Amino acid sequence: MAAASIMPPHTNPPPPATARDPTATVSDPQRHRDAPTPSLRALFLRAVDPSRPSSWSTAVADLLSSGDPVAALAAFAAALRANPAALRPALPPALRAAAAATSLSAGRQLHLLALRSGLFPSDAYSASALLHMYYHCSRPLDARRAFDEIPAPNPVIVTAMASGCVRNNLVYTALSIFRSMVASDSAGVVDEAAALVALSASARVPDRGITGGIHALVSKIGLDGHTGLANTMLDAYAKGGGHDLGAARKLFDMMERDVVSWNTMIALYAQNGLSTEALGLYSKMLIVGGGVRCNAVTLSAVLLACAHAGAIQAGKRIHNQVVRMGLEDNVYVGTSVVDMYSKCGKVEMAWKAFQKIKGKNILSWSAMIAGYGMHGYGQEALHVFTDMRKSGLKPNYITFISVLAACSHAGLLNEGRYWYNTMKTEFGIEPGVEHYGCMVDLLGHAGCLDEAYDLIKEMKAKPDAALWGALLSACRIYKNVELAKISAERLFELDATNSGYYVLLSNIYAEAGRWKDVERTRVLVKTRGIEKPPGYSSVELKGKIHLFYVGDKSHPQYKEIYAYLEKLLERIQEAGYVPNTGSVLHDLDVEERESMLRIHSEKLAVAFALMNSVQGSVIHVIKNLRVCTDCHAAIKIITKLTGREIIVRDIKRFHHFKDGLCSCGDYW
């Protein structure tokens, strides 16, 4: 990229004065990014005096900061032709331009230039920029080699080394560089920049206590009070060893906060599934933010929390805020709105929001495809996919996960097969475990068990537990005990801790009347000490999230809920619901057997919502696992009996229950 034009540094006539355009400016927003020529004309205007080397370096730097590194490199070449003395001031920004363009060839030529002119290794400015360039071009060894040439590297150069290491995933090296800076013991070596780099390294390392150590050091040298540093520290506490959100929050409460602090803390909660905390902190920001106003980033983070919790009322409130702030067409915010509505069961609203987004990127499209897909609207998802390709965007790995998942949820066997093959042949994307997962699911549900098994056998990537699990559940539908045994064996080699698979296998054996195998599975669960991840369901009522666990008695209204549910279950039994008395599952699951009423969380949540919501309103329930067969049957009849509409989001997809039927066609 723009490599040939840089060398060599001999004198040439100055640039043509006729190139000046009195109306152009460097920051002209109309300037096209891919066309360096107008930029150069702007540059010549800026470079009023070619005899002043510094004016050239400013021009190179300006073009770089306006986002056109290629033009910056061209300007550097022009600068050298105009005045060889421009080399010294213009070389560092030129190196940064090569880094921004990730042009190793340009960078290497500049390195040579630096060597010939003697600027490297003696000039610290050029040296730090050179290291920066090599790290940005993913050449850590070249950077290291250059660093070893520098006789007395200053703290700026050392910090550049550490940050480059972080960038290239040499996190422990970065930390040891930081430690050596601390050990050098001369005042001022460890400054704000060095501490920031160390914290960014500590955020990527599983070891506990590193962030705390840096925190202590930062306080000791009096660097606390820097909000930027504290913001980075929040992230490091939450993402580094220990995932200590508590420590992050403690710091957050003490420090001086700007908008980034609030956004960071809210996003950390949202990303860790602590939706209530994220939403709570957002409210607090609005009330006690101390003049800090929320922005697009805040709203995206809060929308993520709403999406996770299925908090539609809160989600709508945030959406109103988005509209008030005129951010509906913002691609990041808009995509978050789409995701929120999809995951809150309002896919029509998602579609409306989707249409408002300006400059939709691949994530926006993928979110919409996934949204339709998880609601079982396979054709709609494929239509969006077609529109996306028409718009000129190329689908990627992620897009195809959404597309295949949509086919799988809607049972679109031929379409799924078609896109799976086309993805490989036409788009050159090698399918990963996620794609195989969708295909195994799709083929399995359609009864093509052998084809699904063959697919797993032929794949290049290592099959994961979810894949064998998908095949296993297909084996259950089609009562294929032999293939179930094979799947289970592979499964238990991979993931011996997820009890769901043991339950599934045990059920398959039970249904086939193979009680010895049932017993063997039961023993396996006991000896391996497997715990079931607690299943829970949640319901939003008046903007507050109510959580229910299996046999949960912690809710203040629990007595009324159980009484109501008991009556409801009686009524639906009269209407034809047969409770699943299959003892297999309960024998397997000690905790569940011993719990007072063995009532699944989704039934509790539904009962609670029926009791407390307005007649005629749609009930939304979120479940963290797959909805169980028994509850699925029960909820269907509940909708018939009560005339209510119930939407359940489980870990994989949505179930729209209405008039005794479910949108999944009992196929999930």
Next chain:
DNA sequence: CTAGGGTTAG
């Protein structure tokens, strides 16, 4: 008369 560093959204 320049240079080195970081965080948030998708």
